[in-house]
């Protein structure tokens with residue numbers, strides 16, 4: 001995503017040729033002047049963003065900032081009240097949303113899995129866009145092979161026939177990423193993928209996400225989180241949201257500064273980066289204990 005207007009200091013605004021609709025021709029996701037209003041509340045206010053192929057965005061902000069609302073637009077789940085949203089070159093409101101959704105990889109850690117399905121069965125439901133295995137639908141041999149390859153690539157080698165209720169949270173997270181990738185999307189959306197994971201499972205999941213970006217360099221992604229510690233090393237860009245407003249957006253090192261993150265979370269926060277990972281802490285004002 002690239003913030004286009006107004007552009008904060010340090011944000012790249014390099015022009016790209018535009019389509020007839022005004023979206024840059026290389027955009028995977030383009031929001032132009034987007035506001036979302038529900039029940040009299042402004043969930044998003046005049047947001048401009050562009051995500052291009054190969055960019056890995058982090059979307060950060062406090063509770064209620066509008067992150068899920070923005071991800072809902074990117075996933076073709078909701079309509080804007082004002083402005084335009086183009087996903088994979090198709091305009092929300094002018095295209096069939098069901099078919100567009102099937103081209104977007106959407107990872108929701110709260111995805112409900114009905115009954116005792118195996119990892120392979122769950123990943124296959126990505127092809128039908130359903131929760132359960134579709135009646136009278138049979139995958140082709142090539143589709144099965146593709147699913148098994150993905151399961152291996154996601155660090156679940158040999159576990160394709162494991163049943164969902166017996167999996168750890170971390171294994172479920174990686175299986176849901178495989179499910180999202182089975183349609184070979186150009187855009188991958190990750191909604192707080194590290195929620196509920198212990199530190200080891202979180203680190204494995206982040207390593208998996210970094211690995212994906214190396215395997216599919218053109219894949220664009222948007223990852224929503226509240227925690228800077230949950231950002232993959234391969235994150236290239238960040239957007240900070242507060243109260244439906246974009247506080248900053250652009251290359252990750254320009255955006256994730258102590259000042260901008262503090263303004264976003266309305267609390268003094270010190271940002272540090274080590275070995276490509278981010279850490280956030282709050283300067284203490286009271287004398288330390290012990």
Ligand SMILES: Nc1ncnc2c1ncn2[C@@H]1O[C@H](COP(=O)(O)OP(=O)(O)OP(=O)(O)O)[C@@H](O)[C@H]1O
Pocket residue numbers: 038039041042043061062063064065066067068069070226
């Ligand atoms: N249908 C709706 N009608 C009215 N207000 C809504 C509706 N959906 C969400 N909101 C409000 O809009 C704001 C933004 O919600 P959103 O879920 O996008 O925030 P978020 O940044 O994802 O929050 P969290 O980090 O808590 O998940 C919140 O204050 C929420 O209560």
